[in-house]
Amino acid sequence: MSYFTKLSSPPRVSPQPLSRVIKSDRTRAAILDSAFEFIWSHPFREMTVKSLMNQTGTGRSTFYRYFSDLHEVMEALLEMLQGEIFTAAQPWLTGVGDPVALMHETLDGLVRVCYQRGPFIRAMSDAATTDKRFEDAWKQFLEGFDDAGTARIESDQEQGLIPDFPARPVATSLNILDAYMLIEAFGQRPRKQQEPVRKALARIWVSTLYGSEWAEHKTSTLVRKS
Amino acid sequence: MSYFTKLSSPPRVSPQPLSRVIKSDRTRAAILDSAFEFIWSHPFREMTVKSLMNQTGTGRSTFYRYFSDLHEVMEALLEMLQGEIFTAAQPWLTGVGDPVALMHETLDGLVRVCYQRGPFIRAMSDAATTDKRFEDAWKQFLEGFDDAGTARIESDQEQGLIPDFPARPVATSLNILDAYMLIEAFGQRPRKQQEPVRKALARIWVSTLYGSEWAEHKTSTLVRKS
DNA sequence: TTATTATAACGACATTGTGTCATTAAGTCA
DNA sequence: TGACTTAATGACACAATGTCGTTATAATAA
Numbered sequence: 410m411s412y413f414t415k416l417s418s419p420p421r422v423s424p425q426p427l428s429r430v431i432k433s434d435r436t437r438a439a440i441l442d443s444a445f446e447f448i449w450s451h452p453f454r455e456m457t458v459k460s461l462m463n464q465t466g467t468g469r470s471t472f473y474r475y476f477s478d479l480h481e482v483m484e485a486l487l488e489m490l491q492g493e494i495f496t497a498a499q500p501w502l503t504g505v506g507d508p509v510a511l512m513h514e515t516l517d518g519l520v521r522v523c524y525q526r527g528p529f530i531r532a533m534s535d536a537a538t539t540d541k542r543f544e545d546a547w548k549q550f551l552e553g554f555d556d557a558g559t560a561r562i563e564s565d566q567e568q569g570l571i572p573d574f575p576a577r578p579v580a581t582s583l584n585i586l587d588a589y590m591l592i593e594a595f596g597q598r599p600r601k602q603q604e605p606v607r608k609a610l611a612r613i614w615v616s617t618l619y620g621s622e623w624a625e626h627k628t629s630t631l632v633r634k635s
Numbered sequence: 636m637s638y639f640t641k642l643s644s645p646p647r648v649s650p651q652p653l654s655r656v657i658k659s660d661r662t663r664a665a666i667l668d669s670a671f672e673f674i675w676s677h678p679f680r681e682m683t684v685k686s687l688m689n690q691t692g693t694g695r696s697t698f699y700r701y702f703s704d705l706h707e708v709m710e711a712l713l714e715m716l717q718g719e720i721f722t723a724a725q726p727w728l729t730g731v732g733d734p735v736a737l738m739h740e741t742l743d744g745l746v747r748v749c750y751q752r753g754p755f756i757r758a759m760s761d762a763a764t765t766d767k768r769f770e771d772a773w774k775q776f777l778e779g780f781d782d783a784g785t786a787r788i789e790s791d792q793e794q795g796l797i798p799d800f801p802a803r804p805v806a807t808s809l810n811i812l813d814a815y816m817l818i819e820a821f822g823q824r825p826r827k828q829q830e831p832v833r834k835a836l837a838r839i840w841v842s843t844l845y846g847s848e849w850a851e852h853k854t855s856t857l858v859r860k861s
Numbered sequence: 862t863t864a865t866t867a868t869a870a871c872g873a874c875a876t877t878g879t880g881t882c883a884t885t886a887a888g889t890c891a
Numbered sequence: 892t893g894a895c896t897t898a899a900t901g902a903c904a905c906a907a908t909g910t911c912g913t914t915a916t917a918a919t920a921a
Contacts, residue, residue, distance in 0.1 A: 432869065432917060454765050457907065471870050473909065538761040539680050572850070578835035585819060586812040586839075593811060609804035613812075616842040617850075624798070624843075658888060658898065683878065697899050699880065863921085870915070877908080886899070891892105 412445055413438040437475045439465040444482045449528055453483075453535040480540040487533055487543075490526060491550060497522045502557045508570060509619055510628045513611055516587075520607045523591040524600060531596030534588070554584045562618065571618050583614055638671055639664035663701045665691040670708045671755075679709075679758040706766040713759055713769075716752060717776060723748045728783045734796060735845055736854045739837055742813075746833045749817040750826060757822030760814070780810045788844065797844050809840055 443464040447456055456479055462469045476482050497518030501511040523530055537547035558580035565571040587610060594601040616624045669690040673682055682705060688695045702708050723744030727737040749756055763773035784806035791797040813836060820827040842850045 436869075452767075458909090459907075467869085468871055470872075470909080470911095474869070478908085535764040538764050541678075572847075574838060574850075575831055575834070578831040579838060581819075582812060582816050582835045582839055585815045586808060589811045589815045590808050593807075605801055605804040608801070609808045612800060612805060613808055613839060613843045616847060617839045621798075621842060621846045621848075624800075662898080684880090685878075693898090694900055695879095696881085696901075700898070704879085865920080866918090868915105868917075871913085873912095874910080875908100876910100877906105879904100879906080881903080881905105883902095884900080886897105888897075889895090891894085 413441040433475075436465065436467060436471065439467075440472065440475055440482065441485060444479075444486060445529075448486075448532040453532040478540075480536060480543040483533060483536045483543055484546050486529070487546060487550065490529065490533065493522055493526070494519070495553065498554065498557070502561055507628055507630075507632055508565060509615055509623050509626065512614055512619075513627050516607060516611050516614065519587060519591065520603050520610070524595045524603050527592075527595030527600050528597065531592050534592050534596075551584060551588060555581045558584055565618070579617065583617065586610070586613065639667040659701075662691065662693060662697070665693075666698065666701055666708065667711060670712060674712075674758040675754055679761040704766075706762060706769040709759060709762045709769055710772050712755070713772060713776065716755065716759065719748055719752070720745070721779065724780065724783070728787055733854055733856075733858055734791060735841055735849050735852065738840055738844075739853050742833060742837050742840065745813060745817065746829050746836070750821045750829050753818075753821030753826050754823065757818050760818050760822075777810060777814060781807045784810055791844070805843065809843065812836070812839065 440461060443461045444456070446464065447460060451460075458472045458479065459469050461479075461482070462472050476485075498515050500518070501508065501515035504511040504514075533547060537544045555577065559577045562571055562576040562580055566573055566576065590606065590610060594606045612624045615621075666687060669687045670682070672690065673686060677686075684698045684705065685695050687705075687708070688698050702711075724741050726744070727734065727741035730737040730740075759773060763770045781803065785803045788797055788802040788806055792799055792802065816832065816836060820832045838850045841847075
């Protein structure tokens, strides 16, 4: 409803046209709001320009003044989501201390965010199959996690916390596991329960990286220096 | 080219209309061939009824005598794929003997089939996002593996080979891992190398189910009775 | 407040794809 | 070959996209 409308006029640092361009910002925000709302209760495949503009009061063709197509709207929404998810994943990706505990912290965060934004993330993943440009954007989003995960694994390998194996394919696999399991579980109402999902993911990540002896625990005696 | 044309006239056991319905079978097969070929070199999103019928010689509207829409074609193709993949997965799902060895056998088979059919499987997964009916068919296909995997895990748990945890969410997770990792790696040319993918998947499956101490080996001393 | 001007919104149009239907053509079998 | 069943066709209605020239409405300066 108001998610984007609230932020409709970003702080303008520019010199002259101080509040000259305000109306357009509000319309743009209205379109994003409309898409946000639409996605909450419909699959992405049912989204049309008409369906979005019906909710904004303005005519359909006005849409094209702000976005070149529906996927460009999704791209704008993805940017919003990106920060939220990446933040949730931080503990294990960059944190210091017991890596098993960090792992649980990260998965807790991811499950929480994805539960809350489920249908939204689902829509992103769906939209990625129908447009080359957005497919690339989505892929790049996922690759960000591959890079960060690979770095963390390699760093832990240097410290002897994780056995020596090629880090990237495992990091990629585990990220794909997260992404699509979370989309599957929370992407459509009724959403599944959080607890079994969290536990399954934790078991797989911990067993694979730190050893199955820690799979039942939320902490370990492994410690990360530096 | 000839994948379906060859099989165009299935052995008819029926009494009277022996070769009465032949022409229609050939056209249907031509459409399936056309779709099969199309998918090999184009993303699913570019497939149109026109693009398929151009390759068959017959006019566009004839398509609707055989299929109600593009997704129904995909459904027919999915059935073909289904057997191939399920067969490849059999060793671990139903086999007897060292489960780690069986696991490797199954993953080898899956990687081989998915490498060969990559763009094809990718198209299935893409098509599942754009049509409710086909989405259900695809989901049911995946659920088949969830059921079989869950059964195998529970059975191994009873024998003490796998620790006691809720089997289904882990089975689901690991299947999602396979499906989307294989699609990601082999779904578009140039396809990635098979070896790193195979190894990453094996590491994750084995560590999670049978313990990370077996992750480096192709066999174990665990044995399955019965 | 009003005039000026930038720009947002509109509606009609061309285009592409879908799915239907009455009609025509072709194939199958006696 | 002729009868007649069934496949193929092309025109049509519909839905959605994206463009463009025109109109209406903001914001600003007098």
